[in-house]
Amino acid sequence: MLIEGFFDHTTNTVSYVITDSKSRQSAVIDSVMGFDPATGRTDTSPADLIIDYLKADELNLQWILETHVHADHLTAAVYIQEQLGGKIVIGKQITIVQKEFAKLFNNPANFTTGGEQFDKLLSDQECLNIGELTLRAIYTPGHTPACMSYLIEDALFVGDTLFMPDYGTARADFPGGSAQSLYRSIQKLLTFPDQTRVFTGHDYKPPGREHAVWQSTVAQQKMNVHLTKNSNEAEFVNFREQRDKTLALPRLLLPAIQVNMRAGHFPEAAENGVSYLLTPINQL
Template sequence: MDFAPINFQVDLTQVPKVQHFFDEQSNTFSYVVQDPHSQSCAIIDSVLDIDYAAGRLNYAGADAIVNYVKANDLKVEWIIETHVHADHLSAAPYLKSKLGGLIGIGERIDVVQNTFGKVFNEGTDFQRDGSQFDRLFADGDSYQIGTLVAHALHTPGHTPACMVHVIGNSAFVGDTIFMPDSGSARADFPGGDARTLFRSIHRVLSLPEEVVLYMCHDYGPNGRELKHVSTVGEQRRLNIHVADAISEDDYVKMREARDATLAMPKLIIPSIQVNMKAGDLPAPDSNGTRYLKVPINGL
């Protein structure tokens, strides 16, 4: 896939206030991103925990975000999903009910919905046009968080709908790239592609070297402490998968071989069912209980 040139200028003088939250179950970092000149903020990649064996939801992580927003008297304007996560449920509807804000995702969510709507046999009632979300971002779209200008950058490869959100001098990269000693995300989910992911990553790494990159995941390889912040310059020099010295063909060979050894995420079944619908849980059955499907040999 060839990308159009990036159509916006990064304003390195705009420095958002960023508070991170870590979910141990999925090794996910969520963020509250605040305009330094107002109380406006966005929430990025929120988590709703689930005990899958017991079928019980846990709102503690989402409530930590709610409590932070209320304690700092913030106004939530956006609840952003960088992509349809396969390793955790989104807390977006819960947060919206508590704090307000618009739920946004990349416009290619329709590809994900078409693919997994068939896997989960969702039927004709399931709209596959992204209409469950309040805003569908196209490549290069801009939006405001108070006085902060944010830009959406389409970065497919991990999933078709992946977006990196560039907010002032910072970029929230979702699963497009990891810390330099972890490399990059897998590209073998339906609609994923290693070559496309390499090009998406280098699109992000074409931003100014000073741009701060906020990770969605970290797994502390070799026992190091968890980290969630890097820079474009650091990634270009040190990333074990996509540093400047590594060719596209070598990356694709490595990524495809590595992906062939990986098991599916433990929470992929509930996560995709819920997240492709903007975090909405299945409707209650006739007995008032909500149920998730498990497709046998379907993934």
Template structure:
């Protein structure tokens, strides 16, 4: 391992198709955990920690020190386990500073409590575009990649880039842009920003929804994407992409976990405040989305 080629371990959650990445410089080093998952049963409303405990087991087995618990955006398809991981392992919870825009939109949609803050202060660090920070001996750079949401960021750490939902594996394409604040034009430009990096740059996906015939996979190169991404490979224009993405998004159902996920994730993974009976409740806005 060198500062330019960090180790990356992925933990795949087959229920939500999410990959949590642990990036580090080797045994005994500092690390960051990117895009964690809190298990949630929508039928019972019960949360568990099976997936997060797999992450914890790896961190402890490798004697890693967690410095950061990073989010690429406020996910709409799974709940974040960031607070649980912080209690178990330490680290600071961070996201891009445009999360404030997302908080404002969804505060109104969910009519959240007056005390809910829209300044991003639920997170311990808000990153600006191109901001550089350290993970022990590793240097990390923040890249704004809006489009799927206005708050999406990617993290470039050596030759590894954690792209969030901006890109999927080449045979799956790109993320939808029809959520509040989404923008297909912005997503195309964000994808091309990533694809302008050196061809051998490793790209780590936040999700994989494998087509029949292959198992889950979540790493490829810029060259792989430029040659084969079904939505944004070289030669596809912005106008062609936007027309395709808009038409495709109109056919997609809402993610199963969007309503619980967004309410939790704009709070940095914390559940809503408990009511006077000690129980937290999630809201389901009727006929609003």
């Protein structure tokens, strides 16, 4: 198994390409489409790095996976699929997120909330093949109600559930999020062998660390600063809920949710041929 990480400095997001070295089959996890909310313009350069990598190594893209509906960046899943093929995949609880935000954005009647925008919806413990590799989906709600982690051999891709051990854990105050569920999901991940590699979806470089990193182990995550300082569920839930009250909403929350719950498609164009993203007033 080959793992290549791509760090987007604008959103502090890590995207991954996982490849079966024998068959040259690959999967992409949590791709990024650049977006400027001031101008409404997209930037394909983060995704182009991944596309160029896959093309240069003559890899065949099978799957384009999302760990959840991201609130801090737009997915490039559709753009990558148009260039290279592959099927877009997310956990089946995406329907919870779609139903919640369809109301907020007053989506038209033709916006369906059964996950039909995605090519495949994964259930907990369901498996996919990447060539000769096996990916197992692990339901890890908390940050959102639809988060999935992915286990491939000895590597866990945990999305936003865990950050690097010196930074902490994900917020749990988005609609449908739960600090209690987050704690229990983390405990589930920490039952894997200590040597299991953990690949996070972001790195925010806490004070004292200069460079972005995104790989740790289960043993190292057991010493995560948010867990060692809050050693039981009640302490963690209280800490997480109080901390989340102090956090500003992500800068790209509104555009990201509208695009990502559509698997990377922008809303259907209006009669003038232009697609629009909505900003609900005084709702968040």
